[in-house]
Structure formats: structure tokens, C-alpha cells
Amino acid sequence: MEHTSNADLRAEADTVLARLVGDPTGTARLREDQWRAIEALVAERRRALVVQRTGWGKSAVYFVATSLLRARGSGPTVIVSPLLALMRNQVDAAARAGIHARTINSSNTEEWDAVQAEITAGEVDVLLVSPERLNNPDFRDQVLPELAAATGLLVVDEAHCISDWGHDFRPDYRRLRTMLTDLPQGVPVLATTATANARVTADVAEQLGTGGTSDALVLRGPLDRDSLSLGVLQLPDAAHRMAWLADHLDELPGSGIIYTLTVAAAEEVTAFLRHRGHTVSSYTGKTENADRQQAEDDLLGNKVKALVATSALGMGFDKPDLGFVVHLGSPSSPIAYYQQVGRAGRGVEHAEVLLLPGKEDEAIWEYFASLAFPSEELVRRTLDVLTRADRPVSLPALEPLVELRRSRLETMLKVLDVDGAVRRVKGGWVATGQPWTYEAERYDWVARQRRTEQQAMREYAATSGCRMEFLQRQLDDEGAKPCGRCDNCAGARFAVDTSTVALDAARVDLARAGVEVEPRRMWPTGLPAIGIDLKGRIPAGEQATSGRALGRLSDIGWGNRLRPMLASQAPDGPVPDEVANAVVGVLADWAKGPGGWASGAADAPARPVGVVTVASRTRPALIASLGARIAEIGRLPLLGSVDYAVDSPPVPRSNSAQRLKALDGALTVPPALAAALAEAGGPVLLVDDFTETGWTLAVVARMLRRAGAEEVLPLVLGIQG
Structure with a gap:
């Protein structure tokens, strides 16, 4: 029952809510669970953890609490928030309630001094900071102590990031422990998340108690989302999944998000859907900040049907009328999956959520687990x-x-x-x-937990039971029960059929071979410290040219075919005809394309005069046969192989400097190859199985050019990335 002494406070809180949501009638009312959180923060000055489904209204709690606390003389609210998208949305939302919000993050460094001056002058009600700022020495040592002393309310958004038991642990968030300890007595703290199971909830609540305060109030609500209709479509391969999207995207309500597991897949799918006439944009970790903001604005304004995104578009993006979320590939954790699908259906009665799992998912999970x-x-x-x-x-x-x-x-x-x-x-x-x-x-337990989560995602895709109930149980929701809406409860709403036209187009698109391989142009810093006398720019006369790869190992086209062949435990053998023929096609396109030796460009290299291979300890037959096939079809001499020195250790999958240290003296140009290079007197094709960092190609190119090759044109099957 509401305390009588707090009745006026409740009325004041509802008035702030009406301004926040833009309700001119003033009839908007906080729900009881929202009010309980605000009461704990403002009237009781407690620390609280709110675990509630996406769309529950967590931001309303901290903005209303901020307004009430500021009216009572408290200092500014500090919100630690993980993504710029959230910050931009929150600044706009705060302004509606008459709350002046400012941000300090990596994208507005030129404003930091002005923001700091506004804070000192008492003009800032809410300061949003990225967790990365907490580990910046200047911010940590100069700004953070003053901020902690003046803070009226600390908000930790997406609080599961504090816990390394959580699906998205971020070390920068751990710095909050220091800030929590340094807060003056009686400063309330609010931690919020939609994705915390019982273990994460207990861990975060324990961390909120840092500094000897009383136990945190934990408000945990049901996680069912009655606007979401979950479904899984089992399709035979990547071509069918892309074709299904092209055929059915317009059937999905409103605008939405198509999630992929890798940057390469996001770019591939975006290009294909555009070719099929759909208005989509890509959004990945490689997207420039300005382009990200434009993409967000386009989706918010329904100017695009979908953003094709990696997990870079995750926590914090707020579009209440988002009509669908489709996953082209399965995330490795049901908790992460719940987090991402929670972007949909927050302000509409119905939204579609579809998972299209792929055979390549497991390889991608394994890579990220490494x-x-x-x-x-x-x-x-x-x-x-x-x-x-x-x-x-x-x-x-x-x-x-x-x-x-x-x-x-x-x-x-x-x-x-x-x-x-x-x-x-x-x-x-x-x-x-x-x-x-x-x-x-602890680290072993976390690794086992990740494997358990992967198995849960396999079970989610295969279950015949309620899918929403499955996800709720993964998050330890005691109120989990059949939803009555998912494909298993109510029947599938989408057929798995694809048109012949879309399927053929997808197959052509995925079969398209050829990715540029950028050469290394600068040596990594610090090589002299480990005994290698190289630094600065690689001399132009010792560099490789721009090369080519058949495909990226992370894409869903050639990557799906190359990964099994180039896996560490894969058997060695001659290059398959399909692969060899595709490589020949890549060579032909390369030769005729811009800057190719057959392009007629003034700065184009001369036609290669021979083929050189890089010796392989694990795939000698594959590399030898690939080099021989290219030489035969291109009517070029096979000049020889750059060999490993006797007893040279394996090259580690480590950082650039350590790779170069391992490569130093490990490879040799045999006398016969050196003589052949000198006699041929022209550019050579350098053939290897795959490149991850580009350093083996850079070292070998330097050796070959010093031995007499005029140019070195790298050609590999796969490129990692």
C-alpha cells in the first residue's frame, strides 16, 4: 500500500511523466512497479536493481526520479550508458520533461570542456557517459571524483554488463565499483537491465552493495512480451535464406532490423536486398559514426524497410513502433537473443520475430569463443x-x-x-x-556457461514447445508460461517457400567470387624492442600490390565453402575443381578490372610472368595443386615455392609483432627460385591458402622483391575478416 506521506510525491511524479510522454491532458500515470522504484530512489534514497522486459519503461523511472530529486536540491543524475544511439534518444526524451541532458563520449570530445563548465555551474540535470570514459585516466582521476561527490542519482543502464556471468560483460563497467564506493552516503543508485538471469541478478545486486550500504532493492518483473510473435524458419542454405528475405521482407509489418552474425554477412545481405529492390542500409562496427546516425534516423523515420545490422545495433536503440526483428544466423546465447528481439514491438500491438539459423553459425560461435x-x-x-x-x-x-x-x-x-x-x-x-x-x-565456469548457452540456442531452434516460454525460462522468469502467439503455440505464419527468381539471384550473388586484399604498408610499432630492425613505412619497392581472395571466411557465400576446407583439422588434398575454377574467374576479373594488368591503365602492372607458392605445413597438397592449376590455366611457369627454414617453429595466431618475430628467418627463397625470378624479370602471382593479418604475405613479398620480382600480386583462397 502506498504511504500516505508519499501521496504528494506520487502526484508530482505523475505530472513529470505526463510531460515526458507528451501527454497534454496530464492523465498519464506511472504503473505501481515504476512508482515503487521511484519511491525507493527519491523517498528512501536506496540502491535498486530493476530487471524488467524491454519496453517496460525503465527510462521513465530515472527521468522522473531525476526531476523530483533536482527539485529537492540534489546534484545531477549520472547515467552510464553503453551506446551512442541510446544517448541521442535519451537527450531528446529528457528535453520533453524539461530536463537538460548532456553527454560525454568519444564522438563529442570538442564539447567536453563546455559540458564540464555547465556541470560546475549547475546547469546540467543529466549527464550521460559511456563506460569507456570511466577508464580514461584524465576522466577517472580529475572528473570522476568531483562527479561522484556531486551526483544526485547514479544510473547504470544495461547493468548486466557489470557481471562477467552476463552475456555482454564489459570490463569498463567494472570501474563503476570504484564510483559506487566513493558516492556520498544517501545517494540513490538505479541499475536497470532487461536481460539478467538469477545468477546475474544476484551478482549485480551484490556489486550495488559496494561500500557497505544496505542490500539493494531488487524489482524483477515478468519478461513475457505480449506484442511479440516468435518463429523459426529452417531453410536449407544461405541462398534459400537470402531468397526468403527478398521474397517476404515486404510482408513483415512496418520497418525493422535484420541481424547478421558478421560484418561481411551484413554487407552481403544489404547489397543483395538492394539489388532485389528493397530499401535497406547496413549498420556494423565498421560503419562510421555519421553514417550510423544517418542509418538510425532513417529507420526511426521509416525511410528504410530495415537496417541489416550486427550486434553493434543492440542495447539502447529505441524505436517503439519497430515492427520486426529477423536474425539471419543464430546468436550464441538465448539471453543475447532476447535482448535483440526486445527492440521490436515496444509501442505496437504486434511485431514479428523470426530466426533463420544457418550451418555456419557454430563456426562463428567458435571464433568469438576463442x-x-x-x-x-x-x-x-x-x-x-x-x-x-x-x-x-x-x-x-x-x-x-x-x-x-x-x-x-x-x-x-x-x-x-x-x-x-x-x-x-x-x-x-x-x-x-x-x-x-x-x-x-571462474573463467572456466564462464566458458562452460557459454557452451551451455550455445546448446540452449540449438534447443530453441528445434523445440516444439512455446518459444517465448523457453526464453523466459532461460532468464529464470518464474512467471514463464506458454504465450499462445509463437509458431509452436499458434501455428506458423510464414511459409518457407522461395521464388525461383529470388533463389537463382541469391545463388549467383553468393557464388560471386573475389575480395580485394589490401597490402600491409607500415611495420607495426615496437619491433626493435623484440630484436627486429624494422619500423615505419615499408619501402614501396618491398611492398606487395593489392591482392585478391576468393572470399571472406566470415561471409555466407564462399565463406561457407572455404571454412570447412581451411579448418585446422581439415584433411589435406588437391584443390577441388569448383574452387580452382572460381579462382580462375577471380584472376580474369582482376586482370580486366581497374588497375589490372589487362585493363590498359597507365599505372597497371605488367602481366605476371610466373607463379610462386608459399610452403604450407598443414596443406601442402592444396597449395601445390592450386599453384599448379593457376600456372597451367594461365600458361605461366610455376617458378617455385618460398619454403620454411629447417626447424623453424610454427607461426602463432598472435598479434602483429609476435607474428613478425616468428616469421623473422623462418622463410627462405631457395636458390633455384631466386634464379628463376631473376631470369623471369617481371611481376609474379604469389599463391597461399588464406590470410588473416597479411603479415606472411608482406614478409614473403619483401623477400621476393629483394630477390628480383618487379611486383608481387598476392592471391589467396580466403581472407579472415
Whole structure:
């Protein structure tokens, strides 16, 4: 029952809500669960965790609470938010309620000083910051302490990111523990998420108690979304899935999102659907900020039927009338899937949610799983390097000394920073000397949990039971029950048929071969520190030219055919005829295309005078046969192979500097090949199985050019990326 003393506060809260939602009649009312959260924050000054379905109205809670707290003399609300899309939406929403909101993130650095001045002057009601800001040394050491002292309400949006048990753990969020500890007594905290199972909920609630405060209030509601109709379409291959989209996209209500698992797939699907007459745009992690904002605006304004997106368009995008979400490929976690489909149907009575799983999904899951927290040996090695250094070590300088790619290295350092073992300062990273324990059991548990989630997604696609109930149970929703709307409860609403025209077009599109391979032009930083005397720009006379690959290993066209052939455990054998013929087609297009040797362009290279292969420890038959087929069809001499030196160790799948260290002295140009190059006196085709970083091609091209090749034109089957 509502406390009588809070009746006036409730009426004031409803008035703010009416302004927020644009209700001129003033009749809008908070639901009881929303009011309970606001009452806890404003009247009781508690810490609260709200776990509620997408579209429940979590933003209304913190904006109404902000207005009430500011009216009572509290400092500004600080909202830690993961995505720029959310920030832009939230600033606009706040303005409707008379709340002045500002943001500090990577896209508005030129405004930071002005924002800080407005905060100091008391003109800012809400400050939205990205979690990455919390780990920036200047922000952490200079802005954050003052902000913590002045904050009237701290909001942690998408709070499952705090927990490494969650599906989208982000180390930057862990910095919030420090801010929570430093908050003055009585400052309320609100954490919100739509995607937390019981384990994540308990973990986040425990972290909210940092600093010795009383237990957090946990408000957890049912997660059923009565506007969503879930369905799964089992189609035989990528061509059928793309054709189905082309045939049925216009049948889906309103505008929506088509999710893919990789950037390459998003770009492929976007191009195909455009060719079939659909108005769509792509949205990935590689999309420039300005283009992202334009794509968001186009979807919000229903100027496109769909955005074809990776998970880069996830948390925070708010379009209440989003009519559908289609997944072309299955996410690896039912919790992540629930998060993404929750974008749909927030302000409409009915929205369609469809999953079109693919055979390539498992390989993509395996790749992302390989990016987990590094082994204890690598962590200890990193700590040792930092301990022995007499000054801060920058990420580029540290990378050559540790066998980790930069993105994994940076993530690991952020975790160690929060754990107190290292500290990010101006100029780089330093070791603190504090003892640190490698939580092997915890990391193993997280890895097992990921495998359990993958199995759950297989079961979701195959279940004959209610799909919404399945997802709710995965999120430990005690109110889970059959929804009566999904394809298993109410019958399938979409046939799996595809037109011959669309299917043929999809097959042609997916069979289209040829991807440009950009050459390396700069040596990575830090090579002299590991004994390799190379730095700066690779001399033009030692570079490879732009090359070609048959396809990307992450795409749904040639990638689906190349991945099994190039997998680490795949048997070796001669190149299949289908692949060899496609490579010949790529060569023909390359020769005639812009800058090709048969294009007639003034700056085009001369026609290749021979073929050189790169020796392979794992696929010698494949590479040898591919080189021989290209030489035979192109009527070119097979000049020889760049070989591995005797007893040279395998090249690790590590960062650029470590790869180059392993390659240094590992490859040789045999005398017979050197003589053949000198005698041929022209450009050569360099044939390898696949390229991931481009460094093997760069090193071999340098060797061949020093041995007399005028140009080196790389040709590989697959490119990772």
C-alpha cells in the first residue's frame, strides 16, 4: 500500500511523466512497479536493481526520479550508458520533461570542456557517459571524483554488463565499483537491465552493495512480451535464406532490423536486398559514426524497410513502433537473443520475430569463443613486463612483448586495472605491485556457461514447445508460461517457400567470387624492442600490390565453402575443381578490372610472368595443386615455392609483432627460385591458402622483391575478416 506521506510525491511524479510522454491532458500515470522504484530512489534514497522486459519503461523511472530529486536540491543524475544511439534518444526524451541532458563520449570530445563548465555551474540535470570514459585516466582521476561527490542519482543502464556471468560483460563497467564506493552516503543508485538471469541478478545486486550500504532493492518483473510473435524458419542454405528475405521482407509489418552474425554477412545481405529492390542500409562496427546516425534516423523515420545490422545495433536503440526483428544466423546465447528481439514491438500491438539459423553459425560461435580471457601464463607475462618497466608502457609498445592481439590485450588490462593489479595512467600502463590471483575456476565456469548457452540456442531452434516460454525460462522468469502467439503455440505464419527468381539471384550473388586484399604498408610499432630492425613505412619497392581472395571466411557465400576446407583439422588434398575454377574467374576479373594488368591503365602492372607458392605445413597438397592449376590455366611457369627454414617453429595466431618475430628467418627463397625470378624479370602471382593479418604475405613479398620480382600480386583462397 502506498504511504500516505508519499501521496504528494506520487502526484508530482505523475505530472513529470505526463510531460515526458507528451501527454497534454496530464492523465498519464506511472504503473505501481515504476512508482515503487521511484519511491525507493527519491523517498528512501536506496540502491535498486530493476530487471524488467524491454519496453517496460525503465527510462521513465530515472527521468522522473531525476526531476523530483533536482527539485529537492540534489546534484545531477549520472547515467552510464553503453551506446551512442541510446544517448541521442535519451537527450531528446529528457528535453520533453524539461530536463537538460548532456553527454560525454568519444564522438563529442570538442564539447567536453563546455559540458564540464555547465556541470560546475549547475546547469546540467543529466549527464550521460559511456563506460569507456570511466577508464580514461584524465576522466577517472580529475572528473570522476568531483562527479561522484556531486551526483544526485547514479544510473547504470544495461547493468548486466557489470557481471562477467552476463552475456555482454564489459570490463569498463567494472570501474563503476570504484564510483559506487566513493558516492556520498544517501545517494540513490538505479541499475536497470532487461536481460539478467538469477545468477546475474544476484551478482549485480551484490556489486550495488559496494561500500557497505544496505542490500539493494531488487524489482524483477515478468519478461513475457505480449506484442511479440516468435518463429523459426529452417531453410536449407544461405541462398534459400537470402531468397526468403527478398521474397517476404515486404510482408513483415512496418520497418525493422535484420541481424547478421558478421560484418561481411551484413554487407552481403544489404547489397543483395538492394539489388532485389528493397530499401535497406547496413549498420556494423565498421560503419562510421555519421553514417550510423544517418542509418538510425532513417529507420526511426521509416525511410528504410530495415537496417541489416550486427550486434553493434543492440542495447539502447529505441524505436517503439519497430515492427520486426529477423536474425539471419543464430546468436550464441538465448539471453543475447532476447535482448535483440526486445527492440521490436515496444509501442505496437504486434511485431514479428523470426530466426533463420544457418550451418555456419557454430563456426562463428567458435571464433568469438576463442577471444575469451587469456591463460594465466600470458597474464603473468604481461604483469612481468609492466613490473620490469621503468616508465608507463603504451599499448602499442606492450603488444610486441606479449603474444596477444591488441583488442584482447586491452580487455585483459582493463580487467587487471579493476582488480588492482595494473593502472592506466598518462602514457600507458603500469603495474601496481598488488597481489593478484588468476581465477581459473571462474573463467572456466564462464566458458562452460557459454557452451551451455550455445546448446540452449540449438534447443530453441528445434523445440516444439512455446518459444517465448523457453526464453523466459532461460532468464529464470518464474512467471514463464506458454504465450499462445509463437509458431509452436499458434501455428506458423510464414511459409518457407522461395521464388525461383529470388533463389537463382541469391545463388549467383553468393557464388560471386573475389575480395580485394589490401597490402600491409607500415611495420607495426615496437619491433626493435623484440630484436627486429624494422619500423615505419615499408619501402614501396618491398611492398606487395593489392591482392585478391576468393572470399571472406566470415561471409555466407564462399565463406561457407572455404571454412570447412581451411579448418585446422581439415584433411589435406588437391584443390577441388569448383574452387580452382572460381579462382580462375577471380584472376580474369582482376586482370580486366581497374588497375589490372589487362585493363590498359597507365599505372597497371605488367602481366605476371610466373607463379610462386608459399610452403604450407598443414596443406601442402592444396597449395601445390592450386599453384599448379593457376600456372597451367594461365600458361605461366610455376617458378617455385618460398619454403620454411629447417626447424623453424610454427607461426602463432598472435598479434602483429609476435607474428613478425616468428616469421623473422623462418622463410627462405631457395636458390633455384631466386634464379628463376631473376631470369623471369617481371611481376609474379604469389599463391597461399588464406590470410588473416597479411603479415606472411608482406614478409614473403619483401623477400621476393629483394630477390628480383618487379611486383608481387598476392592471391589467396580466403581472407579472415
